[in-house]
Amino acid sequence: AxxxxxxxxxxxxxxxxxxxxxxxxxxxxxxxxxxxxxxxxxxxxxxxxxxxxxxxxxxxxxxxxxxxxxxxxxxxxxxxxxxxxxxxxxxxKCRTWYLKSSKSLCPFCETGCNTIIQHMDGCVYRILPDKNEKVNGAFMCDQGRLFRKHISCADRVSAPVVKCNKNDATSTSAEESFDKIFAAVAEKSAAILKKDGPGAFGVLLSPYLSVEEAYLALKIFGETLKTPDIALINYGEGFDGFTFSDNYLISKDKSPNKAGISALAEAMNIKLAAPETIAANAESKKNRSVIFIGPSFGIKEFYDRHKKAIDTSDFVISLTTHFQNIASISDYIIPFLLWAESEGHFVNKNGLVQKFLPAVTPPGGAASPGNIETLRRLGACFNAKFEYRSAAEVFAEIKKRLKLFD
Ligand code: SF4
Ligand code: SF4
Known part of the structure; x- marks a missing residue:
């Protein structure tokens, strides 16, 4: 030189x-x-x-x-x-040119910012804003980026789990096959239904459910089983320290799809109960079984307030994403996928219907049946028979039948 x-x-x-x-x-x-x-x-x-x-x-x-x-x-x-x-x-952490980019949405408040998920080998390394002048311009908040930690983390539910003996604190949990766990859910639910009727089931829906997932859940429990106790968890207060809002992008309500699920329930003539009603019904043994459907972050505050009440019920089923809060007192834990791993639509606070597609493979890999198939199999346990194979088929039916989300 x-x-x-x-x-x-x-x-x-x-x-x-x-x-x-x-x-x-x-x-x-x-x-x-x-x-x-x-x-x-x-x-x-x-x-x-x-x-x-x-x-x-x-x-x-x-x-x-x-x-x-x-x-x-x-x-x-x-x-x-x-x-x-x-x-x-x-x-x-990673050379940026090794990362794959997938368009997505942020589910952490009802603004619904458009995002790009950057990932490699199934691991999400970072989330960036995607430009959409109708929603977030070219920016997003830090929480929407940093909550990527919820996707690739150690406590994800990747296979069905049965709690061996709920009343024994030392009891271990065991992994089961999907066939066995759904057979057990069907048998136990049929016994409760026969003895106490549909009112014995209390259903907690997460506002993180996509339009398609919520439609299937409402079809199973509202239209087929006809339980009056279906509630949508309210994340209005925020969670995980993310409790603030502003006049720019961060909404007060941290529910990404409350508008979509509420519109579905109204169009299907299903009156949603308050989540506290399910907790009270569980404590009074009116709801002998509590069924939670959706990602586990966000239900923490509700769970902390009502843990004892929910634990009183005889039979808790969680279709969820992480071994956290309600999963720890569930008899059956069935894997559920996050928005980054599945397909669907969210409706933001301004009524904008936005589609998201899978970016990364779920923790269960190819063995994971996906949320639509999981809900189809759950429906079969309650005599709700439908044969949708994809979120697109479900969304097409919603548009045709309920004339929503055009
Ligand atoms: S002023 Fe800010 S944006 Fe400009 S080069 Fe320096 S750090 Fe980057
Ligand atoms: S403002 Fe809301 S939707 Fe946008 S990135 Fe932040 S948490 Fe996500």
Whole structure:
């Protein structure tokens, strides 16, 4: 190599300046374009970034002692033209050119931001905003990105599980085949139905259910079984520390599909009960069986409030995603897929119907039957017979029969 003719002394700046809980700044790479500064000022309406000092000592900074902790901070990583800002959650985890990108939606509040899920080998590495001027423009909040941790995590339900003896705290759980678990659910449910009638079943629906999944659940329990106790869990208060909202993107209600499920129930003439009713009915033994359908995050607050009541019921079935909260007191745990692994539609707070497609393979791999087939088999346990093979078939029937979501 030749000798450098540069004789001046180079200014060395910090390569890893910690700007806050989400972002690291490479001061030497930064070209001081102030895009990030203007984003925080004009879009996030929280001017947490400034350019300080003069001349060659110019650098990007936060105010002394104040971190960059705005819930939109990670958008600055996307708009930095030189990669000087890096996300603590993603930096150096994977070369970006190895990642596959799949269009999706964010399910963590009723805004329904459009997203791109970036993944490799079934693992989600990061979630980025996808441009949609009708919904989120070109941005999204940090929670929608960081809740990717719920997808690829260790406590996902990947196979059906039977709790061997519910009344024995030391009892272990055992994995079962889908055939055996549905046969057991059918047998036990038939016995309860014969003795106490349809009113013995209380059903808790998650507002994370897609339009198609909710339709099948309402068809099974509202139209066929005709239990009066079907409730939609309310995530109006938020969950997992995500309890705030603003006037930009983050909605107060953290339910991605409350509008869609409520519209379905109304069109099907099914009156939804309050979730507290199911808990009270379980405690009074009116609901001898409680059935929960949907992802387990979000039900935590309800479960914490009503754990004792639900645990009183004789028979708890969870079609769910994680071994958390209600799954821990369930007799039968049947795997359910997240939005990132399945197909369906959500209706956001403005009534916009948006479709999502699977991005990654579910934890059960090819053995996973998918949510439509799981609900078809659950329906068969309650004499609700339907033969849909895909979410598209279910959605076509909803449009034709209920004249919704055109
Ligand atoms: S956007 Fe990037 S290059 Fe521009 S000022 Fe911010 S950190 Fe520096
Ligand atoms: S604003 Fe809501 S929908 Fe958008 S990314 Fe955040 S949590 Fe997700």
């Amino acid at each position: 030749g000798d450098s003719r540069y004789e001046e002394q180079k200014w060395h700046k910090r390569k890893k300046a910690d700007l806050g809980p989400t972002i690291v700044h490479d001061e030497e790479r930064c070209i001081l374009c102030t895009r990030c500064v203007r984003f925080m000022q004009d879009i996030a309406k929280s001017p947490q970034l400034v350019v300080t000092r003069r001349g060659s000592k110019n650098t990007l900074s936060t105010y002394p002692g104040a971190p960059l902790d705005n819930p939109y901070s990670l958008n600055t990583v996307d708009i930095c033209p030189v990669g000087a800002l890096t996300s603590k959650d993603f930096r150096f």
